[in-house]
Amino acid sequence: MVTTQPQLKENLTQWEYLALNSELNIADGHARQALSPGQQKIVNELPVLWAESEQRPVQQIESEAHQAYFTLLGQHGYPAEPGRVLSCYSSSVSMEILARSLSASVDRVALVHPTFDNIADLLRGNGLDLVPVEEDALHGADLSAELLSSVGCVFVTTPNNPTGRVLAEERLRRLAEQCAEHGTVLALDTSFRGFDAAAHYDHYAVLQEAGCRWVVIEDTGKLWPTLDLKAGLLVFSEDIGLPVEKIYSDILLGVSPLILALIREFSRDAADGGLADLHAFILHNRSVVRRALAGVEGVSFPDPESRSSVERVAFAGRTGTEVWEELQRHHVFALPCRQFHWAEPSDGDHMVRIALSRSTEPLEKSVQVLRTVLETR
Template identity: 65%
Template sequence: MNNLTEFECLALNSPLNLADGHARQALTASQARIIDDLPNLFAKAAARPPEEVGLDACRAYLGLLGQHSHPVGDGRVFACYSSSVAMEIFARALAQTGESVALIHPTFDNIPDILRGVGLNLVPLEEDVLHDGDLPRALLNSVSCVFVTTPNNPTGRVVSEERLRALAAQCADHDVILALDTSFRGFDPRAHFDHYRVLESSGCRWVVIEDTGKLWPTLELKIGWLVTAREPGLPVAKIYSDILLGSSPLVLALVQRFAEDAADGGLPDLHRFIAGNRALVRQALAGLPDVDFPDLDSRASVERVRLGARSSLEVWSTLREHNVYMLPCQKFHWADPHEGDHMLRVALARSAAPLGEAMRALRFVLSTR
């Protein structure tokens, strides 16, 4: 397998797909009502200027997640079909001015793959180094960008407001771009402090990739927003226009309705749902020798399971015989794949019944190894 997405593709048609981190749980009752109203939503989106639809959607989404100082309406929020498209646009812009990027390690592997794909060199930035204090000056002198996923996938670790402020100040001092992928922020209130207030006041050049695609089970109807500092020093607008005219007003209108529903109580419900599924996974595997959970504090919609001496690839292949799919973690460790040799990642944004069935299969496989 070349990357995590290839592992995820194998799982797509299985009812016991706990591989990808996209939301696949059943719609809630109020979400189902929004879907029932799609023809009406379509007609309304078609009747309005697309810019207005886009601004309303972005305001609703970022407002829901506490990002009140967002620069929506200022010509520096670019709506893309997905966060990977936003990432590709950012990477192409960055490659025109920089050579090396300090990238959080581990993280979802399409981030290093996209950055490498445009010819950038990557320097691993270990999570502990990122969280423990100032970044080494030598590192900052050797790169043109620091790229951080927060909350991180797969670990769920969140950059605190204090750390973000210090990081942005260091990036400003070294004239290094600070890039954030916040795709999982919806799940974790600790990532709901106003990042844009911190970034805008820091004086650093920054880029944020926002993503609606992990939160709601909308069958891949999602938006990835690329948001930039006023003067990012990168040709983001030019490269965006090389690739896109814009995103679908229907999808944007749908995102707005889901965001409003979440603000109306759907978001805390979702948090409880994910917490319940996390508890289900931990209980299902309780008492197995040498099995534990390294990310005790995580609230992301994924959970890593440490397998002791068992090989994650062997467990993955045995599970596959039961039509159950999870991710072996090697490829998250893009600079040192062996670090993921004994770890699986389980997706939690699934209905409880298939999750329970898959966990019984995992318990069985782990008990016999």
């Protein structure tokens, strides 16, 4: 049993550990809602998938899983040739491989601000200096030539976590063209793309046409309640010029074919209507949260357009950490937002993030407690 020790909370994941054993865990962004009927059917047939995974060559199952996942999300231009999509145990493993690969030839990385802090931590942990790029600047206009020539990589999380902001097709195209002009690697973390159809345009076609060196980290782990049976997918341009494959082989041989078969089946179920149902479910949970907190003085929702599976709640007065402490007295665990602001933590002081990939009943119960806490002065 993990206890709530304040000295452990050095990053967002440490806050998330504290929530793992609570029924009212609205902290981490992993999907924890009940399985849909279509998903339950797949789980009921696990022995069949197990037998298939024992008997068929892993490369076949892997390429079927990739095809099903990329096709579901409109990524028809992904490189399907063997070896171009590296399956990893999780997107953090993909991130570590990318960060280590970059450190061979790059000193500085421009990184979107705010974003999930383990991206900043893994880059810094591999000796890279970071330059923050505020979301408004990134989405607004061209990046300055001065910035682009001072970094070896521009890293963008889209849809972003926690804001849900999606890089529009035309912005991605310009950014990729600018990166091509400056010889800068463009890296994307698209872990949350499944939730937002605005992120389903073909990123690979745009990146290829622009001609930059690019890397994309995809993640099957946020979308479906698969008990953390998931994969991070590390995809890169042919001319990447980084030792990605070597470092991948330093770390792993591959992902279990059973997990790959599960991803294939969940992707096919999603294509068959499950994704639309999931979008409706998240939309409903978001409205439950907004309704439950409506009218509380000083409370606002900073991301009105977000379709992502997380929702930020901002408030006046108390800090997110203080609200977290009040909530955990009632066994409710949200996520204070300070550490998303990896360059300027105080920017996130007056917010918590709530996970929407939860069954509606415990979510509603948790948010009722949040309302009581926020109303109590």
